[in-house]
Amino acid sequence: xxxxxxxxxxxxxxxxxxxxxxxxxxxxxxxxxxxxxxxxxxxxxxxxxxxxxxxxxxxxxxxxxxxxxxxxxxxxxxxxxxxxxxxxxxxxxxxxxxxxxxxxxxxxxxxxxxxxxxxxxxxxxxxxxxxxxxxxxxxxxxxxxxxxxxxxxxxxxxxxxxxxxxxxxxxxxxxxxxxxxxxxxxxxxxxxxxxxxxxxxxxxxxxxxxxxxxxxxxxxxxxxxxxxxxxxxxxxxxxxxxxxxxxxxxxxxxxxxxxxxxxxxxxxxxxxxxxxxxxxxxxxxxxxxxxxxxxxxxxxxxxxxxxxxxxxxxxxxxxxxxxxxxxxxxxxxxxxxxxxxxxxxxxxxxxxxxxxxxxxxxxxxxxxxxxxxxxxxxxxxxxxxxxxxxxxx
Numbered sequence: 001x002x003x004x005x006x007x008x009x010x011x012x013x014x015x016x017x018x019x020x021x022x023x024x025x026x027x028x029x030x031x032x033x034x035x036x037x038x039x040x041x042x043x044x045x046x047x048x049x050x051x052x053x054x055x056x057x058x059x060x061x062x063x064x065x066x067x068x069x070x071x072x073x074x075x076x077x078x079x080x081x082x083x084x085x086x087x088x089x090x091x092x093x094x095x096x097x098x099x100x101x102x103x104x105x106x107x108x109x110x111x112x113x114x115x116x117x118x119x120x121x122x123x124x125x126x127x128x129x130x131x132x133x134x135x136x137x138x139x140x141x142x143x144x145x146x147x148x149x150x151x152x153x154x155x156x157x158x159x160x161x162x163x164x165x166x167x168x169x170x171x172x173x174x175x176x177x178x179x180x181x182x183x184x185x186x187x188x189x190x191x192x193x194x195x196x197x198x199x200x201x202x203x204x205x206x207x208x209x210x211x212x213x214x215x216x217x218x219x220x221x222x223x224x225x226x227x228x229x230x231x232x233x234x235x236x237x238x239x240x241x242x243x244x245x246x247x248x249x250x251x252x253x254x255x256x257x258x259x260x261x262x263x264x265x266x267x268x269x270x271x272x273x274x275x276x277x278x279x280x281x282x283x284x285x286x287x288x289x290x291x292x293x294x295x296x297x298x299x300x301x302x303x304x305x306x307x308x309x310x311x312x313x314x315x316x317x318x319x320x321x322x323x324x325x326x327x328x329x330x331x332x333x334x335x336x337x338x339x340x341x342x343x344x345x346x347x348x349x350x351x352x353x354x355x356x357x358x359x360x361x362x363x364x365x366x367x368x369x370x371x372x373x374x375x376x377x378x379x380x381x382x383x384x385x386x387x388x389x390x391x392x393x
Contacts, residue, residue: 052090068105086178134183137167141190205232231275238282270310281322
């Protein structure tokens with residue numbers, strides 16, 4: 001299978017004459033399970049979640065063997081690890097098993113233990129409710145932006161404000177936990193960005209990064225969110241044209257991107273690459289050094305092509321848009337392919353970006369002297385923007 005350039009089951013069965021078609025399916029399932037088991041062993045030391053799952057598995061095994069004291073010892077360690085790393089969901093599982101063991105293995109500490117476990121689970125359930133609501137709010141605001149882009153008119157702004165007010169927990173600002181703060185700052189970052197309130201965007205993006213700087217252990221636990229926070233902070237410095245802070249944050253991000261934590265994981269590596277590529281293009285746009293910026297393009301496009309499986313449509317679209325915009329400012333004849341790619345793909349993603357791409361596409365044809373197309377494209381762009389209730393004035 002590894003030697004095949006493309007998976008062809010009929011060809012595979014011809015080469016493996018001793019294996020029948022029903023057997024091949026079972027063998028593939030077994031192979032897949034073995035690969036996942038191997039990856040879990042290899043990556044367990046890099047992930048708090050995998051470590052906690054492993055500890056809970058061991059505790060369950062000991063419990064089923066009737067070794068209650070040993071199981072409780074492992075659960076105590078798992079709970080301590082979960083508390084240090086703010087993994088509330090694992091605390092629920094650990095306490096649930098602990099309660100089960102205490103009901104079967106009655107000791108002289110039963111009454112005290114029962115009250116302690118009851119208080120713990122009540123506190124955790126309350127935190128989980130807040131966390132769920134805040135994480136949902138951050139996710140839904142992000143989703144709104146991915147689909148629609150920035151608020152296009154007063155009606156959009158009113159809808160976003162009403163949505164935030166409706167879904168924000170009343171006591172959200174009284175929460176002190178790491179994840180509660182993280183999701184709250186993410187929610188307000190997206191809210192401010194959608195409304196193009198860049199000072200508010202700056203305020204909450206900085207808070208987002210600051211909570212990681214205040215608790216460095218969480219950078220390893222939530223690497224993806226830390227990378228996203230740095231990217232968000234770079235974005236707001238770009239919008240505010242705060243070059244000095246932009247440069248400081250970019251250097252910090254580049255240094256972190258070279259760490260083993262990022263380079264050893266495809267997800268973090270690609271995430272850092274996309275955000276750094278976007279930031280470097282923004283940097284050249286700020287400085288007006290388009291010629292130097294264009295030197296980055298071949299390597300960026302090559303990486304986008306090689307790692308296409310790891311890069312989602314939205315990130316791909318944003319990078320192509322930024323590259324095309326930079327070419328537009330430098331020269332017009334190269335951009336047709338990039339803008340066409342944005343226009344013809346991802347119809348349900350970032351309608352605002354697609355509107356801008358069509359405007360720049362129209363401008364490029366005008367600058368290149370393709371006047372026979374300009375009238376047709378003008379009508380097409382107007383219809384597209386009007387259909388999406390985009391401000392065409």
